Amino acid sequence: MNLNRLEQILERAASKRITVIGDLMLDEFVWGKVGRISPEAPVPIVEVTGESLYPGGAANVARNLREFVDHVAVIGMLGKDRSGRQLRELLAEQNIDTSRAIEEEKFRTIVKTRIIALHQQVVRVDREKILTPSSAQIAMAVAAVLDSIKGTDAIIFEDYGKGFVTTELVTQVARDAAAARKIVAADPNPRHSVDWRGVTVVKPNRAEAFLAAGIPWRDADEAPTKDTELERTGEALLKKWETQYVLITLGEHGMMLFQQSQAPHYIRTKARQVFDVSGAGDTAIALFTLGLVSGATAIEAAEIANHGSAVVVSKLGTATVTRDELIASFRADSEDA
Numbered sequence: 643m644n645l646n647r648l649e650q651i652l653e654r655a656a657s658k659r660i661t662v663i664g665d666l667m668l669d670e671f672v673w674g675k676v677g678r679i680s681p682e683a684p685v686p687i688v689e690v691t692g693e694s695l696y697p698g699g700a701a702n703v704a705r706n707l708r709e710f711v712d713h714v715a716v717i718g719m720l721g722k723d724r725s726g727r728q729l730r731e732l733l734a735e736q737n738i739d740t741s742r743a744i745e746e747e748k749f750r751t752i753v754k755t756r757i758i759a760l761h762q763q764v765v766r767v768d769r770e771k772i773l774t775p776s777s778a779q780i781a782m783a784v785a786a787v788l789d790s791i792k793g794t795d796a797i798i799f800e801d802y803g804k805g806f807v808t809t810e811l812v813t814q815v816a817r818d819a820a821a822a823r824k825i826v827a828a829d830p831n832p833r834h835s836v837d838w839r840g841v842t843v844v845k846p847n848r849a850e851a852f853l854a855a856g857i858p859w860r861d862a863d864e865a866p867t868k869d870t871e872l873e874r875t876g877e878a879l880l881k882k883w884e885t886q887y888v889l890i891t892l893g894e895h896g897m898m899l900f901q902q903s904q905a906p907h908y909i910r911t912k913a914r915q916v917f918d919v920s921g922a923g924d925t926a927i928a929l930f931t932l933g934l935v936s937g938a939t940a941i942e943a944a945e946i947a948n949h950g951s952a953v954v955v956s957k958l959g960t961a962t963v964t965r966d967e968l969i970a971s972f973r974a975d976s977e978d979a
Contacts (some may be wrong), residue, residue: 664700664800816840
């Protein structure tokens with residue numbers, strides 16, 4: 643895809659309205675340096691030099707979209723706690739609509755704390771409580787989607803396996819979205835069984851795809867274009883989920899796009915250096931959906947997602963890709979060709 647075509651797609655993207663449904667999280671990063679080993683146990687002592695907070699999980703998908711789209715809304719569960727307030731504030735700073743997020747007194751807002759020293763993650767601490775929404779809360783989420791469906795261009799389900807995304811919720815939203823001819827995308831979680839039938843695209847990584855297809859996982863010992871097990875997996879998921887597209891991310895090897903009645907299409911990675919893979923999947927589902935709602939073909943949307951993910955993994959922390967960075971990645975690729 644040339645730069646003119648990319649810019650046409652991104653110009654259309656600005657006016658789109660996208661809703662992200664899923665597990666909302668707060669990502670905390672504690673930055674520091676290691677000067678010595680603890681005398682109490684054989685572990686490093688990290689001397690803290692700074693702390694950062696970012697929207698995580700489904701909130702990070704929204705954050706990625708906000709770099710390109712004027713209106714993004716999130717639907718998910720937040721606790722009435724300090725972390726919940728901090729997450730709302732972070733999203734409000736970026737003009738992401740949280741008015742439909744559900745507050746639950748008994749819910750503890752999910753927080754992932756990563757301790758980083760010398761550009762390496764030392765440890766991650768998760769504070770979470772898995773809580774499935776009640777029937778009343780599912781009804782609230784569905785009503786929120788229906789209330790704005792006419793003005794919504796796409797819906798993204800971001801499932802981190804923390805309980806908010808259920809088959810009941812997906813089925814009802816996908817049915818209403820299909821009736822309104824809206825795009826519905828899903829980023830699944832391998833530990834959480836959800837029926838994705840009725841959505842437009844599902845984006846698992848390679849391990850998630852094999853698990854969902856019921857095919858024994860193994861390391862790829864062939865190039866993606868020669869990986870017959872990967873091809874069998876993608877075709878099986880197209881049938882299982884009855885979806886238009888399955889986009890399987892392959893880490894350092896790029897992505898493979900599967901479409902109904904078409905041969906698989908391989909997109910080679912554009913990553914030049916990898917510092918942190920945190921949030922790369924969030925970027926991929928956000929930009930693939932963005933491409934589809936902005937008039938890109940599925941292959942063009944996958945190329946956009948691939949370039950965006952390559953930019954994000956070159957940064958530390960839960961990062962996003964900007965419009966200028968995405969264009970620069972395409973420009974560098976064309977210059978190398």
